[in-house]
Structures are given as C-alpha cells and as structure tokens.
Amino acid sequence: MSRPVDIDAAVVAELVEEQFPRWAHLPVRAVARQGWDNRTFRLGEDLSVRLPVAESYATAVQKESRALEFLAGRLPVAVPSVVALGEPGHGYPFPWSIRRWLDGDTVDRVAGLDRVRLAVDLGGLLRVLRSLPVHAGQAAGRHSFFRGSHPSVYSDDVHAALQRLDGTVDTEICRSVWFAATSSVWESSPVWFHGDVAVGNLLVSDGGLSAMIDFGTCGVGDPACDLVMAWTYFEGDARDAFRDAAGLDAATWRRARGWALWKALVTLSGGSGPGGVDSRRVLHEVLTSPL
Structure with a gap:
C-alpha cells in the first residue's frame, strides 16, 4: 500500500471552499476517533467529509456512493447518504465525498x-x-x-x-x-x-x-x-x-x-x-x- 497522506482540517476546508462554496461557511473539525482507511471530518452539524488516506482505498469512493444510493431505505437501519463527490485538489490526490452526518455512538x-x-x-x-x-x-x-x-x-x-x-x-x-x-x-x-x-x-x-x-x-x-x-x-x-x-x-x-x-x-x-x-x-x- 502507498504511504498514507496527511489530511488536516485546513486542507478539508480548502477543498470544500473551492469545490462546494455553498458549504464554505461551515466549520470543519476532525472526529474524535478515526478509521484505518479514511479520515472523517464534521462539516457543520449536519454533514461530514470522508477522505481516503491512500490510493488503494480511493478506488472505493465511486463504488461506495453507488452502493449506498441503492441500499438507502432497503435496510432496517440507516446508511450514510452521499450528497456530493469531490475531486483532488490543494495537495490532496484522491476523490472524496460529503455525506449526511448520522447520529449515534x-x-x-x-x-x-x-x-x-x-x-x-x-x-x-x-x-x-x-x-x-x-x-x-x-x-x-x-x-x-x-x-x-x-x-x-x-x-x-x-x-x-x-x-x-x-x-x-x-x-x-x-x-x-x-x-x-x-x-x-x-x-x-x-x-x-x-x-x-x-x-x-x-x-x-x-x-x-x-x-x-x-x-x-x-x-x-x-x-x-x-x-x-x-x-x-x-x-x-x-x-x-x-x-x-x-x-x-x-x-x-x-x-x-x-x-x-x-x-x-x-x-x-x-x-x-x-x-x-x-x-x-x-x-x-x-x-x-x-x-
């Protein structure tokens, strides 16, 4: 696997401002516990930004978006809802996504x-x-x-x-x-x-x-x-x-x-x-x- 890229809130804010300016006013903050394959940031109160840390995980962005669109409403529990797909920029080299935030622990x-x-x-x-x-x-x-x-x-x-x-x-x-x-x-x-x-x-x-x-x-x-x-x-x-x-x-x-x-x-x-x-x-x- 390629070396994981560094991702911080400043980079996420720049990506959002450039590609999705309608959300540029929302604060960006990292979630407390991060996953192994992706980094997740809160975007305001209702959205989240999910960014793969390496190329091997980046290939799943489009696939996961299609799968989630199909699975939504077909399962007895909620699944993430993708509202936008982002592109590389500001030194970040992979596609990424913005999703509705799901409450719960x-x-x-x-x-x-x-x-x-x-x-x-x-x-x-x-x-x-x-x-x-x-x-x-x-x-x-x-x-x-x-x-x-x-x-x-x-x-x-x-x-x-x-x-x-x-x-x-x-x-x-x-x-x-x-x-x-x-x-x-x-x-x-x-x-x-x-x-x-x-x-x-x-x-x-x-x-x-x-x-x-x-x-x-x-x-x-x-x-x-x-x-x-x-x-x-x-x-x-x-x-x-x-x-x-x-x-x-x-x-x-x-x-x-x-x-x-x-x-x-x-x-x-x-x-x-x-x-x-x-x-x-x-x-x-x-x-x-x-x-």
Missing part, C-alpha cells in the same frame, strides 16, 4: 450495551442485506480487499504468519481451523456483503442498532466475511443469538471462522493493522469457539 463506545439484542439486530440486518438484488453491487475482488471471495486468497498470509508466530500460538490448531475454512465454497448465487462488519462501523442509538457505516469494502459474493463479530465481539449467549439470527450453513460459519483467524494472525505477526492484546483475545476465541 459506535458499538465500541457504548458501555453496558445489551449484546444479545445487538446480536439479534445485526443478524437480522445481514439477512436483509443478503436478500437484496445484486445488480447494483460489484463482484468481490481487489476493490473489496477480497472480502466476499474465498478465504484461501489469504492462505499465503496465514502460513507466513504462523511461521513468524511459531512457539507463541498453537500452530497445529490454527492450521486445522484454516483447513476447515478453506475446504468449502459458497455454492449459492452471490449476495451482498458489507465486508467490514466491526464495532466501529455499527452505530447504536437508545440501546439499539441504528446505522451501519463504512461500505468501502462492500460487494457481492460469499457473505462469510460478514460473520467475524461472532469471535471479535460476541460471546456466550450473544454469540449463539448472532448465529441463529444471521442464519447460514455450517460451512459458511467455518469460512467465517477462517476470516477471523486470518485477521488475528496477520495482526499479531505485524502484517496488517494495529496489533495488541485484543488480537490475542480474538485468536483465543477463534481457537476455542468453533460455532
């Missing part, structure tokens, strides 16, 4: 959340997403970082991570889980997937799931990748409730477990994203909770 910031309720809500949301016509979606591939593809696309990463982690993780069980994950395929027609169902991409209001955001890796293909919260967040009764609400067959859940395993291993081995205690906890859940 991300799941990871809500204390005392009823996880069983969230599990049921999320499973139901994913069922609806899978039921929608796929003509507006893009087939899984490089644009989705191969989410929605067969997990074996990352087999080399898994084996390399296990070599680096040898002696610190149970490599035998890891290989067994990975083999099970890669021994089946999605045999039905391709369906919609979000591609990054995570606590930071789900908004909660009044204790219930109210919105799903960050559709940059969405597409159509195998929905197994959307089930990883069974190991990254849910436990016990909530995990069982998520499995029941989301549906899908045992083979798809094995592939989902493989997706969770891959991410935990490459993060722990230093190959992708931030590492730390959480990835080791996720790996423990993956290896001890097969579903």
Whole structure:
C-alpha cells in the first residue's frame, strides 16, 4: 500500500471552499476517533467529509456512493447518504465525498450495551442485506480487499504468519481451523456483503442498532466475511443469538471462522493493522469457539 497522506482540517476546508462554496461557511473539525482507511471530518452539524488516506482505498469512493444510493431505505437501519463527490485538489490526490452526518455512538463506545439484542439486530440486518438484488453491487475482488471471495486468497498470509508466530500460538490448531475454512465454497448465487462488519462501523442509538457505516469494502459474493463479530465481539449467549439470527450453513460459519483467524494472525505477526492484546483475545476465541 502507498504511504498514507496527511489530511488536516485546513486542507478539508480548502477543498470544500473551492469545490462546494455553498458549504464554505461551515466549520470543519476532525472526529474524535478515526478509521484505518479514511479520515472523517464534521462539516457543520449536519454533514461530514470522508477522505481516503491512500490510493488503494480511493478506488472505493465511486463504488461506495453507488452502493449506498441503492441500499438507502432497503435496510432496517440507516446508511450514510452521499450528497456530493469531490475531486483532488490543494495537495490532496484522491476523490472524496460529503455525506449526511448520522447520529449515534459506535458499538465500541457504548458501555453496558445489551449484546444479545445487538446480536439479534445485526443478524437480522445481514439477512436483509443478503436478500437484496445484486445488480447494483460489484463482484468481490481487489476493490473489496477480497472480502466476499474465498478465504484461501489469504492462505499465503496465514502460513507466513504462523511461521513468524511459531512457539507463541498453537500452530497445529490454527492450521486445522484454516483447513476447515478453506475446504468449502459458497455454492449459492452471490449476495451482498458489507465486508467490514466491526464495532466501529455499527452505530447504536437508545440501546439499539441504528446505522451501519463504512461500505468501502462492500460487494457481492460469499457473505462469510460478514460473520467475524461472532469471535471479535460476541460471546456466550450473544454469540449463539448472532448465529441463529444471521442464519447460514455450517460451512459458511467455518469460512467465517477462517476470516477471523486470518485477521488475528496477520495482526499479531505485524502484517496488517494495529496489533495488541485484543488480537490475542480474538485468536483465543477463534481457537476455542468453533460455532
């Protein structure tokens, strides 16, 4: 991946003033918690500006805009609404977007959340997403970082991570889980997937799931990748409730477990994203909770 670009509020304000002068009077401020692929800024009270940090993420801007236009009103929760698409300028090299601001807190910031309720809500949301016509979606591939593809696309990463982690993780069980994950395929027609169902991409209001955001890796293909919260967040009764609400067959859940395993291993081995205690906890859940 190319080196991430630096983005600050001053650059965002210049882009808005030049390309969308009707909003130039609105104050620009960075949101408190930023994502990995994009930087987000509030534009006044009702809008936000979303800017990819690298070229590999910039290719999703147009795709995500088309997908969100199709998905709006078809899901039981809100999704971002794109109101304008921007172009490179003022030293910023990528396309970007302005969206309606969605109220709510991300799941990871809500204390005392009823996880069983969230599990049921999320499973139901994913069922609806899978039921929608796929003509507006893009087939899984490089644009989705191969989410929605067969997990074996990352087999080399898994084996390399296990070599680096040898002696610190149970490599035998890891290989067994990975083999099970890669021994089946999605045999039905391709369906919609979000591609990054995570606590930071789900908004909660009044204790219930109210919105799903960050559709940059969405597409159509195998929905197994959307089930990883069974190991990254849910436990016990909530995990069982998520499995029941989301549906899908045992083979798809094995592939989902493989997706969770891959991410935990490459993060722990230093190959992708931030590492730390959480990835080791996720790996423990993956290896001890097969579903």
